[in-house]
Amino acid sequence: MPLAVAITGTRSTGHRELSWYADLFDAFLGPFAREDAHFYIGGAAGIDSLSLLWLAGNSxxxxxxxxxxxxxxxxxxxxxxxxxCRDRIMEIIELSAPTLRTPAYHARNQWMVDHAAMVIGFPLQGPEGTSGTWQTINYAASQGKPRLIVPV
Incomplete structure (x- = not known):
C-alpha cells in the first residue's frame, strides 16, 4: 500500500552539523522512504530543504x-x-497566497496534512510551542493521523 507522508520542521537548523541531520533522516525518514512512498515537503529553508536533499539523494x-x-x-x-533536486521532484504545488503571512503557511501545512496519511515532524527541542511545525503536528492529531515527532 503506498504511503503518503508530510514532513514539517523548524527552519532553525544551524545548531547542528549537516552530518547530524543526515544520520537523523537515515534513522527517521529512511524506514518510510520506500519506492511506493510519496513525501510532501514545504519548500522552505531548514528541515524542508535538508529533508528534500536527503530524500532526493537517498530514496x-x-x-x-x-x-x-x-x-x-x-x-x-x-x-x-x-x-x-528538480529531476527528483515529481510535482511542485504553488498555492499562490496573495501575502506570505502566518495564515498562508498554515494553509500550506493543512494542505500537506490533508494529502498525507501521516506526518513526521522535526520541531526544535524544548516544550511544545506555537510554531508552524507544532501547528502542523497538532492539525494532523485533530485529523486522527499518526505523527512521528523527532525533536532537533
Missing amino acids: SSRITIVTPGTVEQQPAEARQAVAR
Whole structure:
C-alpha cells in the first residue's frame, strides 16, 4: 500500500552539523522512504530543504514540494535545494497566497496534512510551542493521523 507522508520542521537548523541531520533522516525518514512512498515537503529553508536533499539523494520515493506562494518567493537556500533536486521532484504545488503571512503557511501545512496519511515532524527541542511545525503536528492529531515527532 503506498504511503503518503508530510514532513514539517523548524527552519532553525544551524545548531547542528549537516552530518547530524543526515544520520537523523537515515534513522527517521529512511524506514518510510520506500519506492511506493510519496513525501510532501514545504519548500522552505531548514528541515524542508535538508529533508528534500536527503530524500532526493537517498530514496526513489516520490517528492512533492508545496509552497504557500511560489518557489521564487522562498528563501535562497530553499530555491537552491529545489533547483538541485528538480529531476527528483515529481510535482511542485504553488498555492499562490496573495501575502506570505502566518495564515498562508498554515494553509500550506493543512494542505500537506490533508494529502498525507501521516506526518513526521522535526520541531526544535524544548516544550511544545506555537510554531508552524507544532501547528502542523497538532492539525494532523485533530485529523486522527499518526505523527512521528523527532525533536532537533
